Amino acid sequence: MKTVECQGRTVRQINEAIRRLVEDGEPEILVRHPGARHNLAVAVVRDVAITIDGPAGYYAGGMSDGIRLRVRGSAGWGVAECLMSGEVVVEGNAGNGAAASIRGGTVVIRGDAAARAGIAMKGGLLVIGGRAGYMTGFMMQRGTIIICGDAGEALADSMYEGVVFVGGRIAELGNDAVVSDASPGELREIQATLARYGLPGPKAFRKVVSGRKLWNYDKKELDVWKAAF
Amino acid sequence: MCGIVGFFDKAGRPGRPLGATLLGMLDALACRGPDSSGIALWGEPADGLVVRVKMGEGEDALARRPAILREAARQGRVGATETQGALLRLVVAKAEPVELGAAIEAIAPDVEVVSIGRRLEIVKQVGAPANLEVEFGISRRRGTHGLGHTRLSTESRVDLSHSQPFWAHGTADLAIVHNGHITNYHRLRRVYEQEGVRFYTENDSEIIGIYLARKLGEGLSLREALEASLRDLDGSFSYLAATADAFGFAKDPFCLKPLIVSESADVVAIANEEIALQAALPEGYQAREAGGRAVAVWEVPDPASRLGARPRRARSRRRAA
Numbered sequence: 001m002k003t004v005e006c007q008g009r010t011v012r013q014i015n016e017a018i019r020r021l022v023e024d025g026e027p028e029i030l031v032r033h034p035g036a037r038h039n040l041a042v043a044v045v046r047d048v049a050i051t052i053d054g055p056a057g058y059y060a061g062g063m064s065d066g067i068r069l070r071v072r073g074s075a076g077w078g079v080a081e082c083l084m085s086g087e088v089v090v091e092g093n094a095g096n097g098a099a100a101s102i103r104g105g106t107v108v109i110r111g112d113a114a115a116r117a118g119i120a121m122k123g124g125l126l127v128i129g130g131r132a133g134y135m136t137g138f139m140m141q142r143g144t145i146i147i148c149g150d151a152g153e154a155l156a157d158s159m160y161e162g163v164v165f166v167g168g169r170i171a172e173l174g175n176d177a178v179v180s181d182a183s184p185g186e187l188r189e190i191q192a193t194l195a196r197y198g199l200p201g202p203k204a205f206r207k208v209v210s211g212r213k214l215w216n217y218d219k220k221e222l223d224v225w226k227a228a229f
Numbered sequence: 230m231c232g233i234v235g236f237f238d239k240a241g242r243p244g245r246p247l248g249a250t251l252l253g254m255l256d257a258l259a260c261r262g263p264d265s266s267g268i269a270l271w272g273e274p275a276d277g278l279v280v281r282v283k284m285g286e287g288e289d290a291l292a293r294r295p296a297i298l299r300e301a302a303r304q305g306r307v308g309a310t311e312t313q314g315a316l317l318r319l320v321v322a323k324a325e326p327v328e329l330g331a332a333i334e335a336i337a338p339d340v341e342v343v344s345i346g347r348r349l350e351i352v353k354q355v356g357a358p359a360n361l362e363v364e365f366g367i368s369r370r371r372g373t374h375g376l377g378h379t380r381l382s383t384e385s386r387v388d389l390s391h392s393q394p395f396w397a398h399g400t401a402d403l404a405i406v407h408n409g410h411i412t413n414y415h416r417l418r419r420v421y422e423q424e425g426v427r428f429y430t431e432n433d434s435e436i437i438g439i440y441l442a443r444k445l446g447e448g449l450s451l452r453e454a455l456e457a458s459l460r461d462l463d464g465s466f467s468y469l470a471a472t473a474d475a476f477g478f479a480k481d482p483f484c485l486k487p488l489i490v491s492e493s494a495d496v497v498a499i500a501n502e503e504i505a506l507q508a509a510l511p512e513g514y515q516a517r518e519a520g521g522r523a524v525a526v527w528e529v530p531d532p533a534s535r536l537g538a539r540p541r542r543a544r545s546r547r548r549a550a
Contacts, residue, residue: 036503055503055516074516076503077487095518096484114518115484134484134521152520153482 001028011039022046036076041069047086058095061088080107083124089197096133099126102143108197115152118145121162129199135174137164137208146190148201158228159210165190167202175228178211230381231393231408232258233488234505235469237374237476237497241530243273248370253508254500255358255377261501262381265392266361267353269404271473271529272372274347277308277322278401281343281351282333283389284317296336304329314354314364315389316343326401341390341429346402348372348473353392373529374476376469378406385431397438398429402473405441407434408501409486412464437468445472452526455479459522467519469499477526484521491516497527 004017014031018041021029029050034040038057041050044067052060055073065084074092083102090098093111100116102124109117112130119135121143128136131149140159150168157174165182173179182190182205194201213224234254238245251268259266282297284290294317301307305324310317321329330342344351352365358379361367378393385391397403411417414433417440422428426439440461444454455470455477465485469478478499480488487501491514498509503516519525 035507038504055507057502057504074503076489092515093517095487095489112517115521133518134482 001030002026003030003032006031006033006035006037006040011037014040015042018044018050022048034073036073038076041067044069055092056090060090064088074111075109079109080105083107085124093130098128099124102126108199110197110199112149118143118164121145125193127193127197127199129197129201131168132166137162138174140164146193146201146205148194148199156208156210158214160215161210164208165205166208167205170206170208173208176211176214176224177208179206179208182207230261230501232261232377232379232501232505233393233406233408233467233469233499234258234377234501234509235375235406235471235476235478235497235499236509237471237527239495239497239527239530241373243373244371245373246368247272247372247375249368250509251375251377252358252362252367254498254505255361255379257505257508258500258502259357259359259379262379263357264380264382264387265353265355265389266358266377266379267351267392267394268361268367268375268377269344269349269351269394269396269406269471270367270370270372270375271346271348271402271471272350272370274473275320277305277320278324278326278329278345278347279350280319280321280329280333280345282317282319283315283339283341283343285337286339286388290315290339293336293340297333297340300332300336301329304332313352313366316352316365318350327399330399342396342398343389344396344404346396346473349396349402349404351394351396351404353378353394354389355387355392374471376404376406376471383410384433391430391432393432393434395432395435395438397442398427400438400442400445403438403442403445403470405434405438405468405470407437407466407468408488409466409468409481410464411436411462411466413462414464417461433464434468437462437466437470441470450526451475451477452524455524455526459524467501473529475526475528477524478519480519480521480523482521484518488519488523489516490519490525 036055043063045065047066049068051070058076059078061069062081067086069088071090075090077095078097080088081100083105085104089108094109096115098117099107104124106125108127110129113128115133118126119138123143126145132147134152135154137156140162145164148167153172154174156177284293305321308320310319326345411433467486467488
């Protein structure tokens with residue numbers, strides 16, 4: 001394993017050092033003293049295990065493809081934004097917009113995720129070990145979100161497709177979000193996922209999907225549209 | 230963007246090296262806005278009211294000093310005085326904050342009282358946080374709690390008056406820092422101006438201090454005032470507010486601005502970005518982004534510090550000539 005030291009370096013220098021190691025085929029990289037700085041380990045497009053040894057700032061691991069990133073601390077806004085494939089695990093809490101617009105891969109927030117986690121997800125899996133904030137799953141288009149704790153207001157607002165599972169209380173459903181019970185098969189899959197990451201979760205989960213009333217404009221349903229806007 | 234920071238000692242120890250802590254936190258956020266920066270710090274109660282005055286905007290600002298001291302002496306007993314950068318600091322015993330401020334500001338339109346309080350002092354300036362040390366030696370200041378701001382101006386001018394923290398003019402010891410945009414500012418401002426409130430700037434953040442001063446004047450606690458603001462203020466905001474007795478924050482329902490909070494058994498540290506907490510806290514702290522509509526308030530525990538430092542009722546005033 002090779003180490004990249006953050007102290008005394010600019011973010012650009014840190015990312016250049018990471019990139020050099022990745023291009024040399026180094027399988028495991030430890031990023032020391034991250035100090036909650038932004039844009040660490042972004043745009044990594046190889047299968048490589050990177051550990052950020054402390055809290056990360058904004059966009060950690062963003063725009064990556066194939067990365068296996070672990071953040072030993074909390075992460076700021078937009079962690080793993082636009083991830084194509086791979087795995088990002090945050091051991092602490094995450095700021096707004098965790099896993100925004102991801103197309104694939106898995107993002108695990110062991111603690112709480114703040115507002116708009118999984119916004120505009122186009123695939124992949126987001127697992128939140130704690131609570132999820134306001135507007136989680138907003139305009140989600142595909143993929144799965146698992147929330148072990150409580151979910152905040154406007155959950156899954158205006159989603160197209162995809163599914164959100166919630167283990168705790170739902171403060172309020174978003175526009176056109178429809179809730180039902182998860183099937184036994186889905187529950188088994190959720191429990192297998194949680195076990196894979198050693199996350200304690202509840203037994204029961206509710207399932208939230210799109211009511212599809214906002215898919216097409218219908219004059220007869222003007223009130224639905226007014227509420228959504 | 231703007232960067233805001235706050236730090237609070239839960240034991241109410243006034244000897245904490247707060248100036249250095251806040252400066253370190255602000256330095257870490259300087260990239261969020263290097264236009265102007267400032268710090269509000271609540272220290273040991275002074276023997277009277279501590280007044281910070283911007284002496285003017287022109288070349289003749291320093292020449293206003295004798296007139297300011299003369300007017301202050303008419304309102305009370307003037308103790309220590311000191312000039313730091315563009316600000317004059319004086320301690321005035323046996324004076325009322327509203328009358329004292331009005332008398333000093335009547336000297337000229339560009340004379341502005343930046344803060345008045347038994348414990349509160351505000352220093353601010355145009356330029357990055359590092360200049361606060363050069364101009365005011367802020368790292369030597371101590372206190373129980375404080376706020377800091379580093380500004381990226383979006384809609385109003387860049388000068389000392391428009392920079393933050395904002396003292397709630399007329400209300401001793403009340404100050405705020407804000408990141409965001411109050412979108413119903415103009416509507417609220419029209420209402421307040423009709424009631425005789427003077428606005429010192431075109432900065433929408435100024436209205437938060439005015440709003441809170443009025444709520445405290447109506448008898449609300451700081452917590453109640455912050456909660457009421459979630460209803461009455463529109464737009465994006467994460468803001469911190471403090472008096473001599475209490476320290477707290479409020480965040481808008483849509484979570485449009487970041488605010489990371491870390492609370493331990495001893496201290497509370499708050500900032501827009503965790504990078505600022507790194508500068509203030511030992512390793513192993515827990516940090517969490519505040520949720521929508523979040524309000525929290527911590528009270529200064531020492532009852533002695535509250536004597537004579539209760540928020541005063543804000544009185545409406547006519548615009549000074």
